Amino acid sequence: MLVVSLSLLFLFVCVGGWLLLFPAGRDALAGVAWPRCRAVLRKRQAWLLAGGALLLVMPAMLALVASRRLALPAFEADGHAVNVQVADLLKGEQLVPPPSLPPLAFTTVEVMRVRPLLAGASRSWQLLNPDFEQRLLLVFRIMKERHGYDMALLEGYRSPERQDLLASAGASVSNARAFQSYHQFGLAADCAFLRDGILVISEKDPWAMRGYRLYGEAAEAAGLTWGGRWTMMDFGHTELRLPGARQRKR
Structure with missing residues (x-):
């Protein structure tokens, strides 16, 4: 479970970094997805905000779960x-x-x-x-x-x-x-x-x-x-x- 969570976190960080650093990527994504998803996004704005908050706190949560005192x-x-x-x-x-x-x-x-x-x-x-x-x-x-x-x-x-x-x-x-x-x-x-x-x-x-x-x-x-x-x-x-x-x- 921990490995899966870390893999998803890594994927989210990579996608987010790509969208943040490369304007062309954002434009391409908007051109393909935005016309279809605009109506849906308006209805699910609250869910998107909640998902963003979860993404922010996920690293701290994973670190807390994974942390333990090392021992020989x-x-x-x-x-x-x-x-x-x-x-x-x-x-x-x-x-x-x-x-x-x-x-x-x-x-x-x-x-x-x-x-x-x-x-x-x-x-x-x-x-x-x-x-x-x-x-x-x-x-x-x-x-x-x-x-x-x-x-x-x-x-x-x-x-x-x-x-x-x-x-x-x-x-x-x-x-x-x-x-x-x-x-x-x-x-x-x-x-x-x-x-x-x-x-x-x-x-x-x-x-x-x-x-x-x-x-x-x-x-x-x-x-x-x-x-x-x-x-x-x-x-x-x-x-x-x-x-x-x-x-x-x-």
Whole structure:
């Protein structure tokens, strides 16, 4: 429907421009059509005025209908439902973030090889949306109590400047610019596993890959979106997609 409307608008604009810019065209049209249509036009003058008004407002109407906030494919809405038992748990106690890891834990050889820009990341739980924080902490508890995985927050809130920095490093790092990511609104986090006190991020580690699959299941049960289902898979990423959240800039 939109394509048809735009095509008609284009046709009307072309004809109108031709009549406006070329007097010969107007004379030719008048010579052919005017003798026959003069009587009809007198009766339908009101309709012509209404049609002209509609032609004037049509571009604005089409722009309004066609307009929508652009988003990357990875950020389209999904239909994962919250697990009933998880929803009940979210109504209960307020979970507390785990103790912070020392900065050196994020600068090991393995971590720097997989996430070379991680040293400048924010790992403050206080900068996360409270609802998202509680859901993520519940996922951490499930991973620990049911599956035996200790987890750590690699990055939570991300400034728009840092988001652009990561995007400039290439699509293998991030394909989202500033305010195209839920990180800018405290609604996304990148997480990894702790094994014997050491961060394990690599997807080549079978133990970590098993953990990522369990992590994705737990995250989706908590109503979060898991990056492991995206085309550019991001196994450690989860986000909470609140309606209209990315329209509110910090």
